[in-house]
Amino acid sequence: MAIQKKRKVLRSPFVVTVAAAASFAGAVALPGCDPTITEGSCPETRPAMGSSCEEEDLSCNYGEDGCGSPIEARCSDGRWIDLTPTCNPPPPPPPPPACPDQLPKAGSACSDVGVSCPYVGPADCPERSTATCGADATWTVETKPLACNPPPPACPDEMPAAGSACSLLGESCSYDGPPDCPEPTTMTCSVEGTWSVTIAVACNPPPPPPPEDCLSAASGEECAALGPACQWLVPGCAEGSGTPALSAAGCFPSLPCGEVDAPCPAGTRCQEVVVNPCVASSPDGATCAACGRTMSVCLPPSAATTGG
Missing domain, CATH: 2.10.70 (Complement Module; domain 1)
Known part of the structure; x- marks a missing residue:
């Protein structure tokens, strides 16, 4: 409903004649009485700005806009003008989604009371869970586990x-x-x-040790630690064979040598000797029933004894 405001005082005095009063107010003044002019009133609905009006300086109020400012119109120079200030109210915030993308934690806050949201577990074992926003504005979660076969070993x-x-x-x-x-x-x-x-x-x-390093090993363990480039040999029985037996157990190069001494390290030469085949690679000195085996080995000159 329009609210009419008090008109401003007329800007200058004027005289109203009986004829003017009659034409203006629609009535003839009685003799001895002052003519009366009925005040203008506000339209029930807000007039279109720029449309014509008759009551100069008449102000009308039509409630408030979205910013809380009064919506006003005034009659000025025979036309309605808008006195309402410009207002650009901020847009309302978007409503939160009813169902979160991920299963919410039980007891966490929610806003849409009564909303139920279904969730499905991993593809290899799809357990089903339902989250419901309760009257206390918190989530309750109900999970129904399904029987799943365990995944194959990775x-x-x-x-x-x-x-x-x-x-x-x-x-x-x-x-x-x-x-x-x-x-x-x-x-x-x-x-x-x-x-x-x-x-x-x-x-x-790692590269194999040089052949001369084999000769420095004092035990079967040290010889084995040098790798396959070295071998631990034990004297065999050479009686009646005509081939000298190895004079003492020791570590020797595993080089294949024959009639040529070139592969043997300095200070040694390729000699054919009799060794015990049972302990040729055994550092613990184990024995067996075998008597001996003839093989060519890079030896110092004194490392062979002639068999009887």
């Missing part, structure tokens, strides 16, 4: 061949290398569903 017992099929994408498995190169090798199940080598350890075994 890593095969044996290292798979590169390019072979795999099922658990993104899984990586480590496998120990051979004894001479114990560093692990990592295999990964790629997005194509095949095994690929992601970490291939380049293992180069």
Whole structure:
């Protein structure tokens, strides 16, 4: 409803004649009485700005806008003008989503009381959960577990061949290398569903010791630690064979030598001797029923004795 405001005082005095009063007010003044002009009133609804009006300086109020400012119109120079200040109210905040993207934690806050949200678990075991926003504006969660078969083991017992099929994408498995190169090798199940080598350890075994190092080993354990380049030999029985027996147990190069002495280290030469085959590679001195075996070995000149 329009609220009429008090008109302002007329800007200058004027005289109203009986004829003017009659034409203006629609009535003729009685003799001895002053003519009366009925005050203008506000339209019931807000007039269109710029439309014509008759009551100069008449102000009308039509409530408040979205910013709390009065909506006013005034009659000025025979036209309605807008006195309402410009207002750009901020947009209301968007409502929060009824169902969160992820299963909410039980007891956490919610806003839409009564809303129920279903959630499904992982694809390999899809358990079903329902979150409900209770009257206390907190989530309650009900979960119904389903019977699921456990997933297959991620890593095969044996290292798979590169390019072979795999099922658990993104899984990586480590496998120990051979004894001479114990560093692990990592295999990964790629997005194509095949095994690929992601970490291939380049293992180069250490070079063998020089042959002369074998002669310095004082025990079977030290000889074995030098690797396959050295061998621990024990004298065998050379009676009646005509071939000298090894004079004493020791560590000797494993070089294949024959009639030529070139492969043997300095201070040694290739000699044919009789060794005990039962302990040729045994550092604990084990014996057996075998008598001896003839073999060519790089030896110092004094390391052979003639058999009787």
